Amino acid sequence: MAWTRQEMANRAAQELQDGYYVNLGIGIPTLVANYIPDGVDVTLQSENGMLGMGPFPYEDEADPDLINAGKQTITELNRTSYFSSADSFSMIRGGHIDLSILGAMQVSQEGDLANWMIPGKMVKGMGGAMDLVAGVKKVVVIMDHNARDGSAKFLKKCTLPLTGVKVVDMIISDVGVFVIEENGPILIELAPEITINDVKERTEADFLVDKGLL
């Protein structure tokens, strides 16, 4: 049985380590904050200018001056600091953020990421995604393994315009988990009742299979 969005977010949360500074993208990555393991203390960065992002506010506490990068109202914690967009991206581009978790339209077997533009359609913009993948120490992608029409999203080469080249370190999809290493991707985990053959049929990229799964 393929993993749900919540299960993918939960799996991604297992990549969090105590003391990490983490940037979560919009969509499924935002859910990762709900699954931070006990005893693991992480500080969430929001690229619009906040370190130490708290939960959503109670209705009577929503503050228009306090939003996250998805423009949602949020709250501060006692560790919170605020800063300009330039300082925010000094954290990101300067390699100070430990982990970025984001969504993807396509990933290549070399770790290229495409997640901002479909030619011929209205382009919303890349926001901070190009900066995040270029500067953050570890990049984890959470995505559905296949597009709505069933086509593969984990490819030999991306066909969509790229967000970054050789930037993805790990893919968590609804069928399993891949790490992308220097000599290629390795399938290291499978969702329940998903077989290696299922994954192969649904993947265009060439990948190795971890010994533990054989």
Next chain:
Amino acid sequence: MNKLYTDAEAALEGILFDGMTIMAGGFGLCGIPENLIAALKKSGIKDITAISNNAGVDDFGLGLLLQTRQIKKMISSYVGENKEFERQYLAKELDLEFNPQGTLAERIRAGGAGIPGFYTKTGVGTLIAEGKEHKDFNGETYIMETGLKADVSLVKAWKGDTEGNLIYRKTARNFNPMMATAGTITVAEVEEIVEPGELDADNIHTPGIFVQRLIKSHGLEKRIEQLTTRPRQEG
């Protein structure tokens, strides 16, 4: 020198012209200079190149200037919240230059600091890198990006004094501090203006040298784009 003007229209008088470049602070609708944008709309100037992280929504923020077709070109990182923007862009009525958000922030910071260009890893190997100078440092490839300046920068602060010293509030700071440095003339819209000496000098975010004109905000809407809340626990 008196920097304090009676209202937004007075503060923009004599500094606007067709075809000018304007920076406007804000992230989404958070920390935008509402009064100054309204006055810009009223001025009727055309062919504006607007540098702003976003383009507002259909009926608020910079969206107001798109409705009136006063903007010719936008330099932004994300414009997904504005349908009118999409329509004008697809009809080729509007030019658009996308910048990665960090590149945009740094270009503005550099422009204000007298730095004409810098190298960054962001965008290497993507469409953003096309036509840009590439250079290797310590075995890694970087692209050159240029500093950005504006004829006029419009920023929004929380507190300020009559010298133009500014303090921003929470995430309403965003692009405002860099934009304040990058305008030939910077006009600040401030929620509360006090006399010199009343702000803590150690906690000024934008020193007054960067601000030429100042107004007090009136009737701020501070619209929330995505009101997201959690329920209170029962009992």
